[in-house]
Amino acid sequence: MIWLLAPVKSVRNHFLLLSTMLPLRFIEKVPDTFRCYRWIILLFVFFSGSYQTASAQCLTRGTGDMGLIIERATGSVQIVDTTAKTSLFRIGELGDLSHASAVFSRDERYAYIFGRDGGLSKIDLLCGRLVKRVVQAGNSIGGAISQDGTLVAVSNYTPGGVKVFAADSLALVADLPAVADDGKPSKVVGLVDAPGQQFVYTLYDAGEIRIADMSDPDKPDVQTFHNIGRLPYDALITPDGRFYIAGLFGEDGLALVDLWKPQGGAQRILDHYGNGREKLPVYKMPHLEGWAIAGHYAFLPAVGQHEVLVVDSQTWKEVGRIAVHGQPVFVVARPDGRQVWVNFAHPLNDTVQVIDTQSLKVIHSMRPGKGVLHMEFTPRGENVWLSVRDADQVQVYDTENFERVAQLQAEKPSGIFFTARAHRTGL
Amino acid sequence: MRQSHYKLFVFSMLASMAATAFAAPDAARQAELLYLLKHDCGSCHGMTRQGGLGPPLLPENLQERPTSLMVYTVLEGRPGTPMPPWRGELTEQEANWLVEAMRRGEGL
Numbered sequence: 001m002i003w004l005l006a007p008v009k010s011v012r013n014h015f016l017l018l019s020t021m022l023p024l025r026f027i028e029k030v031p032d033t034f035r036c037y038r039w040i041i042l043l044f045v046f047f048s049g050s051y052q053t054a055s056a057q058c059l060t061r062g063t064g065d066m067g068l069i070i071e072r073a074t075g076s077v078q079i080v081d082t083t084a085k086t087s088l089f090r091i092g093e094l095g096d097l098s099h100a101s102a103v104f105s106r107d108e109r110y111a112y113i114f115g116r117d118g119g120l121s122k123i124d125l126l127c128g129r130l131v132k133r134v135v136q137a138g139n140s141i142g143g144a145i146s147q148d149g150t151l152v153a154v155s156n157y158t159p160g161g162v163k164v165f166a167a168d169s170l171a172l173v174a175d176l177p178a179v180a181d182d183g184k185p186s187k188v189v190g191l192v193d194a195p196g197q198q199f200v201y202t203l204y205d206a207g208e209i210r211i212a213d214m215s216d217p218d219k220p221d222v223q224t225f226h227n228i229g230r231l232p233y234d235a236l237i238t239p240d241g242r243f244y245i246a247g248l249f250g251e252d253g254l255a256l257v258d259l260w261k262p263q264g265g266a267q268r269i270l271d272h273y274g275n276g277r278e279k280l281p282v283y284k285m286p287h288l289e290g291w292a293i294a295g296h297y298a299f300l301p302a303v304g305q306h307e308v309l310v311v312d313s314q315t316w317k318e319v320g321r322i323a324v325h326g327q328p329v330f331v332v333a334r335p336d337g338r339q340v341w342v343n344f345a346h347p348l349n350d351t352v353q354v355i356d357t358q359s360l361k362v363i364h365s366m367r368p369g370k371g372v373l374h375m376e377f378t379p380r381g382e383n384v385w386l387s388v389r390d391a392d393q394v395q396v397y398d399t400e401n402f403e404r405v406a407q408l409q410a411e412k413p414s415g416i417f418f419t420a421r422a423h424r425t426g427l
Numbered sequence: 428m429r430q431s432h433y434k435l436f437v438f439s440m441l442a443s444m445a446a447t448a449f450a451a452p453d454a455a456r457q458a459e460l461l462y463l464l465k466h467d468c469g470s471c472h473g474m475t476r477q478g479g480l481g482p483p484l485l486p487e488n489l490q491e492r493p494t495s496l497m498v499y500t501v502l503e504g505r506p507g508t509p510m511p512p513w514r515g516e517l518t519e520q521e522a523n524w525l526v527e528a529m530r531r532g533e534g535l
Contacts, residue, residue: 072474073465098474116473139478157479187480204480233480233509249509281504281511284470285480346467347516371466389466412466 058127059088063108066125067376067418069387069394070113071411072097077113078410079125082378082385082418085396085406089128095119095135101142101415104422105167106149111417112167114143120154122170125419132170136163144193147425151214153199155191162188162201164214173217180206181226190235190246190288192426194259202232202246209235209246209257209266225266228255236288237426238298238313245269247288249303256316269316270300270309279304280327284345287330294337294357301328301342308342310360320360325351330374333357334399335381343372343386352386354402364402368395373413379420387413451524460517460525461534471509475535480509486532497526 065083076092094100096117103112110131113121118137123130139158145151151173153164164174178186178201186203194200199212209228213221230250237244237259246255252274255266286301293299298311302321308331310320326348333340340355349371354364371389378384383405386395394413396406421427452460465474471481482488489497501522504512513522528534 096473096475096477098469099479116479117475117477139473141479231509250507282509283467283511285509 058124061126063125063419064379065419066108067385067416068102068111068113068123068125069385069408069410069413070097070100070102070415070417072100072414073412075115076411077102077111077123078408079123079128080394080408082383085383085408087408087410091123091128091130093130094121094133097414099141099414102417103143103145103152103427104417104419105145106422108419108422110167111419112143112145112152114140114154116140118154118156118158120152120165120170134165134170136165136172137161141187141189142191144191144199144426145422146193146199146214147195147197151197151217153191153193153212155188155201157187160185160187160203160205162191162199162212164199164212164217164220174212174214174220176210176212176220176222178203178206178210180208182206189233192235192237192244194237194244195241195425198259200235200237200244200257200259202228202235204232207232209244209255211257211259211262223262225255225257228266229253229268233285233303234288238293239425241425243313245288245298245300247286247300247303249282249285252303254300267316270311270318273302273309273318273321274305277305280306282327282345283347284327284329284349286328286345292331292333292340294333294340297357299331299333299340299355299357301331303327308340308355322355322360322362324353324355324362325365332375332377334384335377335379339363339399341375341384343375349373366402369393374415376416376418378418385416385418387416389413450520452521456521457524457528460521461528463516464525464528465534476529484529485535486530489526489530494523494526494530497529498522501525 067080069078075094075097076090078087079089080087095115098116100115111123118140119135121133137156140154140156143154150167151164152167153162155162160178162176166173178188180186186205188201189204190202192200197215202209207228209225211223229248232246233249235246242260244257253271254269256269257266258264282304296313298313300309302309308322308324308328312319326344328342329345331342342353350367352366352372353362356363368386369388369391372386373389374387376385384397384399389412394408394410398405471479472484473479476484502514504510
């Protein structure tokens with residue numbers, strides 16, 4: 001009996017299960033105790049076997065249908081399964097995750113999380129644990145992973161600049177200060193990866209775009225574009241990695257660099273899109289990193305207006321604008337480009353709208369709850385996951401019929417990031 | 428007589444200042460204001476108020492700044508920067524309470 005109580009391997013469990021079910025009359029000298037307790041033994045062995053499976057240290061599975069949810073108030077993340085629509089792990093102690101974002105290693109096993117407090121955390125999705133965490137600056141805003149997956153870059157507010165780390169060890173590889181010609185340090189926004197082992201980023205205070213070529217990590221080659229406009233707040237790169245576009249807060253317009261012809265410099269596009277109309281107070285800065293390029297149109301949030309701008313991505317001229325519920329924060333295309341989903345700034349952040357990219361009309365409005373902060377599509381777009389901050393929920397919707405198909409509990413959820421981002425430039 | 432008038436004037440001034448300073452929003456509204464401070468102000472100033480696109484709002488950062496100026500900034504915003512005016516969402520009294528709450532480091 002004693003050895004039955006010891007931890008047993010599952011093969012042995014199966015043997016024991018079978019043996020307890022054997023008709024006892026074929027076995028000679030069966031102790032009476034075994035006869036009496038065989039059902040108890042059966043149950044014990046069965047449950048000890050299933051307990052062992054559930055407490056396994058690491059999962060053995062692919063990660064292509066996994067992702068993570070940032071729980072910003074508690075400094076934790078949940079690792080989720082987008083097929084089963086369930087939570088697998090929660091990892092805490094990740095510092096201040098207000099405005100946190102994440103990128104994934106190209107094998108989709110690890111996530112790199114960029115926290116507001118300058119923390120860079122590497123997380124193992126299969127084992128549900130923190131692998132390493134470095135606090136690399138006082139205050140940071142986002143990051144990117146290089147084309148070949150070996151470098152992780154973090155953009156910082158305090159002190160401004162970009163730091164580049166080895167993706168495997170998180171050892172510092174390069175420090176790229178963001179000091180303008182006048183000697184003042186600048187906050188860095190809109191950091192993305194680009195083909196050619198480049199990182200592209202924007203200096204908020206200085207109004208500059210910079211391209212850092214990290215082909216030789218010991219000798220970063222940084223190219224600067226001056227006078228791109230006032231207070232660039234965020235930027236995006238088109239999915240093909242060709243155009244880098246920075247949104248301006250201080251002016252009506254955007255700055256564009258063609259990375260295939262960088263010698264052409266930064267051009268102004270959509271100049272004066274507000275037509276001199278007074279901007280509404282902006283209670284939340286729009287984001288550009290969740291790009292929305294659908295077909296030959298790009299969809300962009302209009303700063304301080306209740307509008308989504310529609311731009312021809314060949315000519316970069318405005319082709320229309322779509323009146324929406326509030327000031328857009330994220331304007332993101334479903335992976336097939338047929339729909340664009342929009343969420344809104346405080347105090348209208350209880351609503352999400354869906355734009356049909358053929359008719360350029362709002363085809364659906366819904367109110368998931370107050371504080372819809374982020375939207376993330378499953379890799380081929382059949383579902384969208386929404387974080388609803390004030391309800392402490394992540395809601396999952398079918399993107400064809402807009403029905404809610406699942407719901408997960410999360411503490412003040414903000415960003416949602418799925419592993420499919422690993423294979424997309426700029427995400 | 429003149430002196431007693433003067434005393435009355437000083438007393439009423441102090442009383443009205445005290446009324447302004449202590450007329451706090453009720454408990455439910457205070458909780459709403461702290462939530463707003465954490466989550467909405469926090470999107471630029473950081474949820475732990477250590478700063479971000481906007482400056483840090485920790486007690487040590489606010490020591491030198493006059494309350495009236497901060498209340499004005501909260502209500503009217505700062506043109507030329509992303510700081511929006513919160514008038515319409517907040518009364519002067521509420522803005523005043525929020526500024527004092529930030530000074531005390533409340534909710535950190």
